[in-house]
Amino acid sequence: MKHTLRLRTLRQTAQRVQSKVRFQSIIISIPLAWSLLFVLVPSLLVLKISLSKCRLGLPPFTELLQHADLYLYNVAVYFGNYLAIASDPFYFSVVLSSFLMAAASTILCLIIGYAMAYGISRAPKRYHIVLILMIVLPFATSFLVRVYAWMSLLNTHGIVNTLLLKIGLISAPLRMLDNNYVVCLGMVYCYLPFMILPIYATLDKIDKSYIEASYDLGASKWQSFWRIILPISMPGVLAGCSLVFVPALGEFVIPELLGGARTMTIGQTIWCEFFNNRDWPLACAIAVLMMFSFVFYIILSRILPNFTKTGT
Amino acid sequence: MPIPSMKRNIEPWQDPNAEPYIQIESISKKYAFIEAVRNVSLSIYKGELFSLLGGSGCGKSSLLRVLAGFEAPTSGRVIIDGVDITKLPPYERPVNMMFQSYALFPHMTVYQNIAYGLKQESLPKSVIHERVMESLDLVQLSSHANRKPNELSGGQKQRVALARSLVKRPKLLLLDEPLTALDKRLREQTQFELVNIQERVGITFILVTHDQEEAMTMSTRMAIMEEGRIRQVGAPHNVYEFPNSRFVAEFIGSVNIFDGVVVEDEFDHVLIESPEANCLIYATHVGATPVGSNVSVAIRPEKVMMSQTPPAGNRNCTKGIVRDIAYLGDISIYYVELPSGVRVQSSLPNLLRLSERNVTWDDEVYLFWRAENGILLTA
Numbered sequence: 001m002k003h004t005l006r007l008r009t010l011r012q013t014a015q016r017v018q019s020k021v022r023f024q025s026i027i028i029s030i031p032l033a034w035s036l037l038f039v040l041v042p043s044l045l046v047l048k049i050s051l052s053k054c055r056l057g058l059p060p061f062t063e064l065l066q067h068a069d070l071y072l073y074n075v076a077v078y079f080g081n082y083l084a085i086a087s088d089p090f091y092f093s094v095v096l097s098s099f100l101m102a103a104a105s106t107i108l109c110l111i112i113g114y115a116m117a118y119g120i121s122r123a124p125k126r127y128h129i130v131l132i133l134m135i136v137l138p139f140a141t142s143f144l145v146r147v148y149a150w151m152s153l154l155n156t157h158g159i160v161n162t163l164l165l166k167i168g169l170i171s172a173p174l175r176m177l178d179n180n181y182v183v184c185l186g187m188v189y190c191y192l193p194f195m196i197l198p199i200y201a202t203l204d205k206i207d208k209s210y211i212e213a214s215y216d217l218g219a220s221k222w223q224s225f226w227r228i229i230l231p232i233s234m235p236g237v238l239a240g241c242s243l244v245f246v247p248a249l250g251e252f253v254i255p256e257l258l259g260g261a262r263t264m265t266i267g268q269t270i271w272c273e274f275f276n277n278r279d280w281p282l283a284c285a286i287a288v289l290m291m292f293s294f295v296f297y298i299i300l301s302r303i304l305p306n307f308t309k310t311g312t
Numbered sequence: 313m314p315i316p317s318m319k320r321n322i323e324p325w326q327d328p329n330a331e332p333y334i335q336i337e338s339i340s341k342k343y344a345f346i347e348a349v350r351n352v353s354l355s356i357y358k359g360e361l362f363s364l365l366g367g368s369g370c371g372k373s374s375l376l377r378v379l380a381g382f383e384a385p386t387s388g389r390v391i392i393d394g395v396d397i398t399k400l401p402p403y404e405r406p407v408n409m410m411f412q413s414y415a416l417f418p419h420m421t422v423y424q425n426i427a428y429g430l431k432q433e434s435l436p437k438s439v440i441h442e443r444v445m446e447s448l449d450l451v452q453l454s455s456h457a458n459r460k461p462n463e464l465s466g467g468q469k470q471r472v473a474l475a476r477s478l479v480k481r482p483k484l485l486l487l488d489e490p491l492t493a494l495d496k497r498l499r500e501q502t503q504f505e506l507v508n509i510q511e512r513v514g515i516t517f518i519l520v521t522h523d524q525e526e527a528m529t530m531s532t533r534m535a536i537m538e539e540g541r542i543r544q545v546g547a548p549h550n551v552y553e554f555p556n557s558r559f560v561a562e563f564i565g566s567v568n569i570f571d572g573v574v575v576e577d578e579f580d581h582v583l584i585e586s587p588e589a590n591c592l593i594y595a596t597h598v599g600a601t602p603v604g605s606n607v608s609v610a611i612r613p614e615k616v617m618m619s620q621t622p623p624a625g626n627r628n629c630t631k632g633i634v635r636d637i638a639y640l641g642d643i644s645i646y647y648v649e650l651p652s653g654v655r656v657q658s659s660l661p662n663l664l665r666l667s668e669r670n671v672t673w674d675d676e677v678y679l680f681w682r683a684e685n686g687i688l689l690t691a
Contacts, residue, residue, distance in 0.1 A: 213415035215402040217429030
């Protein structure tokens with residue numbers, strides 16, 4: 001009796017484990033299917049177009065597989081777009097300026113965001129949610145609206161200029177739009193929460209006794225910050241930097257609206273090739289290169305911490 | 313209950329000429345709504361292992377944090393080795409602390425954790441290395457120098473925390489519940505290890521604990537705290553044998569307490585009539601107990617003797633019925649109900665096997681104790 005009972009419970013456990021595995025695979029298959037359908041397939045399409053030639057007509061690129069005979073197809077792979085990018089210094093300068101812009105925005109975001117996250121984490125616990133809401137709430141309005149708001153603020157007829165003229169600080173309106181600085185300002189403004197939130201999350205979790213132990217062992221507040229708080233919050237800093245840097249590198253709207261014709265970023269170049277020059281293959285080639293550099297960056301950021309861990 | 317250890321032959325607090333090393337002078341700490349520490353004064357001597365013992369919320373941890381410098385006292389002073397440190401920030405005090413959570417820096421190796429405090433003193437690298445290895449040796453963890461804290465067991469973490477707090481050779485080491493996070497067996501082992509290390513390095517320890525067994529085994533002296541006040545200070549055996557109040561008597565160990573009225577107050581003894589005990593209690597004299605005053609007498613269970621035949625003399629002797637027997641292996645505790653309804657505990661070593669014993673439930677037994685074992689309590 002006892003024996004059969006145990007057998008039955010064993011079988012039940014086995015069934016439960018099986019159904020759990022099945023349930024898990026269902027759960028996992030949903031995001032997997034989503035990624036396949038909406039990330040991988042479009043990416044492959046972009047890759048495919050980047051390997052074709054530009055032509056007039058619809059679609060504005062040559063087919064990869066060209067029908068030759070009844071069952072015969074020619075595969076026409078064209079690397080000209082990549083060669084064009086590599087040989088034209090214009091693209092290199094675009095990549096460099098985009099990179100510098102994204103890097104500058106990320107560093108500024110990091111400095112401001114870390115200070116704000118630190119401030120929030122040190123505030124009395126009951127104010128945390130309020131302070132976080134104050135940072136997140138403006139983002140309930142549309143991204144575009146907020147960028148337009150900056151335009152109307154900084155316009156030659158904008159609020160800031162009008163105010164300065166009224167006070168008499170300036171005699172002629174300042175030209176504040178259409179330069180790299182204002183693009184950087186816009187990026188910092190838009191991406192700041194993505195820096196603050198992950199840093200706050202790690203800072204908030206730091207056990208207060210680490211800081212007390214550091215004081216106790218003779219480290220001043222400043223030393224304790226550099227040697228204890230900052231290193232422990234590094235995962236948040238890295239996450240925040242990735243969340244800001246990656247979209248800032250590909251950003252199109254902010255440089256287009258605030259930077260005008262003076263700036264040329266990767267995003268704007270793709271737009272330009274796509275819609276102004278109708279050179280889809282070249283636009284796709286740029287996009288593919290950008291995508292690969294991101295993938296490379298992500299792999300690198302996964303490998304590097306492990307590497308340093310085994311190194312010490 | 314372990315026997316209070318008498319591991320030091322010197323007792324500086326008995327010596328009227330001894331200079332206290334650490335003086336805590338009427339420290340109070342008020343928070344917005346509560347007064348955590350109330351006018352605490354203590355003199356602690358060099359090389360002592362002093363325990364602050366009390367239940368949760370008795371203010372022992374607040375006092376420790378005041379000593380470490382994490383909290384400023386509302387009033388009072390702390391003097392260590394003749395220097396007033398009350399106003400110093402924690403990083404300028406000759407005091408180190410071992411945290412209850414150990415607070416080992418997770419991003420540093422064991423070696424780096426221990427070296428951290430020395431690096432702040434900007435010592436040459438060779439000296440740092442020497443002292444780190446020395447303190448790793450002390451806690452027998454030299455082979456684990458390059459591990460990260462998350463690769464250590466609980467006991468190893470505890471030893472790293474101890475090494476880290478000792479490496480700076482502080483004048484005073486504070487230990488906040490140092491053994492609470494360990495399991496029972498390891499805790500008992502570590503108690504002695506900690507005492508050995510303390511004796512070897514000669515640093516004065518102040519230990520906060522809620523575990524009376526821990527305090528009694530390890531400390532030279534202990535202070536019993538309640539509601540921010542110190543109720544009694546003394547060597548463990550003194551506190552146990554001569555509690556100065558009902559609170560302390562009940563807090564440390566188990567105790568039988570009889571309330572009564574003084575009927576005779578002579579220079580060498582006091583006679584108390586206690587309806588609860590159903591007998592006249594004969595006790596040795598402490599302080600002023602005029603005839604007619606209400607007092608209590610506390611008797612430890614192991615000092616209450618039990619027999620089935622009436623003992624000689626009729627003082628300190630009463631009769632009752634065995635209601636419960638708690639068998640604990642090494643000892644048994646007999647719960648004897650007196651005619652007044654009061655239950656008296658008597659603990660006896662199990663010299664005979666359970667089946668061989670003749671006292672059992674519902675037996676009538678005589679309980680008696682020696683006069684000097686009754687503690688007269690006026691508070």
